[in-house]
Amino acid sequence: MSNTTENAMTIATPVGNSIPPNHTIYVNNLNGKIKKQQLRKSLYNLFVSYGRVVGIIAMKGVKMRGQAFIVFDDIQNSTAALRSLQGIMFYDKPMRLSYAKRDSDAIRHSKDQIAEKTAALAATSQPEPKQRKEKPRIPPPPTQPPPDRTVHEQHIAMMNSEEVNRAANAVAVAEAELQELPLRDRTRRIQSVIAAQTTLIGTAVPMMTEVQSNSTLFVTNLPNETTREALEELFHQYSGYLDVRLVPGREGIAFIDFDNEIGASSAKDALNGFKISATNLISVSFAKK
Template structure:
């Protein structure tokens, strides 16, 4: 403490000494406003001197005799020299600052380098605004990919359409249409209306109307040819993930239930096969089964 006090008093009383002291890292500052609190004074000095280079320590005196004095420690002599020349006589809290090189670095720095670095880092942290945190945008998962079409299944479907049962049904439809063409217009209209009414009654009694239902793992297929087999439907639906089983309804032709072990696989099958022409005259309707 005595060495520091002797250094401060010598530098303060003799202006010629400041000129004879060789440049070094540490500046001695006096004639500071003694009414400023120590913490505020150190913060203000840091903000002032840091623009000339990296400040690694600020030591402000706390005693009555040492009030109004401070040491500024730079990491580079060139930076301390630039600050001395630029800030000499600057009005600081209403008083002109007096700057000179400290007599010896060892007399000015009372703390170890580790202590100075720790205190200065804390001072710098209180003088700089905290960086804004960048908000991350929510990641949108990609849509699930559908399985590629099964070429073997496509060939099996073509074979089914060319089968004897399908051809027999197509010939019967063609014969019925030819018969209608031979009828007079009035009789033809009545015949068509009676057929439509009979079909509507049959569908209404045999197959309940399906209402809009929520997604689930069971599908309901309608408008199937009467000769549709379980094996034919299985070839269509087993290409989709999670397929479990096909259930035909005994005594009710043209409908079937298809079970999956997950809703995703059922939804993929529904989107792909709804409206699929399972025969030349039947476009299959696929919906979610009502639970």
């Protein structure tokens, strides 16, 4: 037995009420038949409920058998443990607890060794916390030059033309009248509504019938309250999405820019005829270049 161990035992022996409270508790009258590793684990499980245990020293030498030192990170925690566990039955023997005379003698062993052993002991007594999975970061789309403003302005002028507005008004009037007719008279009027709508489509977007595929989509029949954020949420799921361009002063239409024709084509095929509201099926086609 080394002199260090003997000194630690001597210093820890209770001396009346002269020992002031400190971080380290000296425990004796332990069952000497319990294996050292099992004893340390059981002591840790018992004392950790009173606060953070930063070290447990238990030796199997002849002079130190049945004794241990419990080191807390806070004096209040060590005091609470001493008062609560004094005389408690532990492996069929009542424990005797007191403050160690000096922390420095009670924990003379290397701090690194104590931390390593205590961490290993805690790992065998408590489940490991679940690791949070990091969500993959989505890189931003590559920057692209702004779209051709000339084409954009041509679309705006076309949709604001007097001829288009007259055709749109005719369709609205025809549909309103249709709702007022009895069921038996609606068939003939439906034909006139279809004809008016055909005129509107042919006048408003004549370029859409045979337009070559490109990276810009033209969306029509949007609800008046449609926001930029709503369209971004709808189209950003397709590869190569870049931007949404609403037309100032003209509700119900928008342009969607992609950085490649494949992504634009996929979005067009998937969303053409999509029911964006209870009464609106959007029309998605390639914009004229």
